[in-house]
Amino acid sequence: MSPTTLNSVLPIPSEITEQALTLCHPRDVASFSQTCRKARRLVYGTPDQYLWRQLFLLFPFDDPRQIPSPFLEHDQFNWRKELHRRMEAQLIASRTSSTLEDLLRAIETFISVVHSAAPVTWGHERVSSPNLLWVVDVLQSTNMLRSPLLFSQEGNQSLARLRAYLALTLDEYDDDDDEGKERLKSIRTRSRCQVYDLRNYHQDNDWGPFNIRSGKVDWTHIESIINVVSMNLDDRPYDWPDTRPRYGLEATRAYSAPGTTAPATRDWAGVEGHWRRYVCFMDYRDLFAFNFGNRGRGQQDSTYFDSPNFEEAARLIELKLVLIDDQAIPEVYTLDRFPDSPYKHYPTLYFTGSSWGIQGNEATVVGSVTMSEGGVVRWRFASISNAQIQWSSEGVQIGGVASAFGVIGTWTGFNHGHGDPVGPFWLYKVEDDHPSYMRALMNISVNAGTML
Incomplete structure (x- = not known):
């Protein structure tokens, strides 16, 4: 941005400039902040985070203030930090050379976004969550979960948790997609081995899908259960066709x-x-x-x-x-x-x-x-x-x-x-x-x- 342009923008009242910036992509706002000190103060120096709150909500994402939960502290929600985190995850997913560390960090972000989706309310049952639409769009458009680096991470709890939430909805294949068929066959075999191995059930994990050491949910086991049951139902398209569970x-x-x-x-x-x-x-x-x-x-x-x-x-x-x-x-x-x-x-x-x-x-x-x-x-x-x-x-x-x-x-x-x-x-x-x-x-x- 040239000095002439800066002089023509910054004399405008900051409220108007902020309002104009809310119509921009967050990455463009970050670029604007690098043009001069005044621009940086305008973008990052205001204590009320009005600009970043508006950018967050207009992206759009669900409003975290609408989520009644004892596990979220809304008064301490950092709009700028969270928006940056999500934009970084999207960038990582779209890269062809992301490191394993970056991919796993992005997965943690996607799980957090799923957790912060607004609850369904009466009269709005058919209104989708912007949070969840964004996660699906990023994962579908980037094919991130097919990254070879993640194939060696089958025991990773965060990866398994995200896959469990998706429930194979991103693993569909066409009739002539032999690679897709083999991939699902491998997933099914691996899942059956996990679910039917009697060594995975102990008094120490309540005979259920829980980690023996930590007592927390074993998301690898949960993902395997979902895979086993859903694929068995796929094999029976004419059995109970009108009473299937919702997933995704x-x-x-x-x-x-x-x-x-x-x-x-x-x-x-x-x-x-x-x-x-x-x-x-x-x-x-x-x-x-x-x-x-x-x-x-x-x-x-x-x-x-x-x-x-x-x-x-x-x-x-x-x-x-x-x-x-x-x-x-x-x-x-x-x-x-x-x-x-x-x-x-x-x-x-x-x-x-x-x-x-x-x-x-x-x-x-x-x-x-x-x-x-x-x-x-x-x-x-x-x-x-x-x-x-x-x-x-x-x-x-x-x-x-x-x-x-x-x-x-x-x-x-x-x-x-x-x-x-x-x-x-x-x-x-x-x-x-x-x-x-x-x-x-x-x-x-x-x-x-x-x-x-």
């Missing part, structure tokens, strides 16, 4: 689950209502051979799943849940309960209800939901039949509170005996007036039997 970044938004946009104060997690649950499992003989066969244990024998004779089952279960007081929990429910939540707005909730499948055999479900460290919502419940606890389940809400994505986790035999079966599940909420798919089939079966 929009489904991670808080209160995006049906009927939760105006949650009752008591039911902060949106527990009460109707749910669907997909469970997957291997034939017990296959599970035993995979874990204890002569060819090795667990992840050491990934070729086991390449056999044309291998089959994996998937079942749909329906549930109806209601909240209960702690004192009303049935005595038979001896599963460890969550400790009281330290977050006063998110007290630990207890629930019961019924579940049923295609065979018509109903079970009682009893469990609890708690807010754990870092804003992760955990679910723990058991299935009771004939006054006996048969199965226990541990899961994690994906995304915000009461997200449409639902709960991802693992089920195991309650006694956790040697060689007890394990499997993944995906639990998600549906509208209260959603037709009972299994009830309808059961009625058809009963009527057909009566006619015979």
Whole structure:
């Protein structure tokens, strides 16, 4: 910018100049600040951060002040720093020569942007989050997640967390895309090895998808569960076609689950209502051979799943849940309960209800939901039949509170005996007036039997 241009711009009142700069791209504003000292003071020297707040909101991004969360301090939100951070992540993603350190830093930024997406509100259920639109646009346009540098980072928790949120939505391929097919086949094999390896389940990680050492969520395991269940459903396009879980970044938004946009104060997690649950499992003989066969244990024998004779089952279960007081929990429910939540707005909730499948055999479900460290919502419940606890389940809400994505986790035999079966599940909420798919089939079966 020439001195003549500067003289013609800077005498203008700073408020007008700031307003004009809000219409520019943040990178252009940064360039303007380098033209002279007055320009730099105007861009970086104002204490109210009005310019950077406007640039942030008009980019556009979601307004962090609209996010009711004890984990975000809005009064300390640094508009300039956060906008710079996001612009840097976009630049890293678009480069062809970014370092691994840079890529992982960008991934952390994308996860932060997902976490700060505004919750769904009543009357605006179909309005998308600008935060999430931006993340998807950057990842799709740059193909960053296909970087060869990230292939060696399969155990990285941040990378796995972002992939879990995306749920293979960026891994679609055309019919003639042989490379894409092989990539998904490799993902599926790796995920099955993770999910069905009995060594990954211990008392120390609550027999669920958690890290043994830290006790935190094992996002590699969560990603694997999502991959296993979603690919099994893809193999069954004509089974339960009208009752599939929502997934992808929009489904991670808080209160995006049906009927939760105006949650009752008591039911902060949106527990009460109707749910669907997909469970997957291997034939017990296959599970035993995979874990204890002569060819090795667990992840050491990934070729086991390449056999044309291998089959994996998937079942749909329906549930109806209601909240209960702690004192009303049935005595038979001896599963460890969550400790009281330290977050006063998110007290630990207890629930019961019924579940049923295609065979018509109903079970009682009893469990609890708690807010754990870092804003992760955990679910723990058991299935009771004939006054006996048969199965226990541990899961994690994906995304915000009461997200449409639902709960991802693992089920195991309650006694956790040697060689007890394990499997993944995906639990998600549906509208209260959603037709009972299994009830309808059961009625058809009963009527057909009566006619015979």
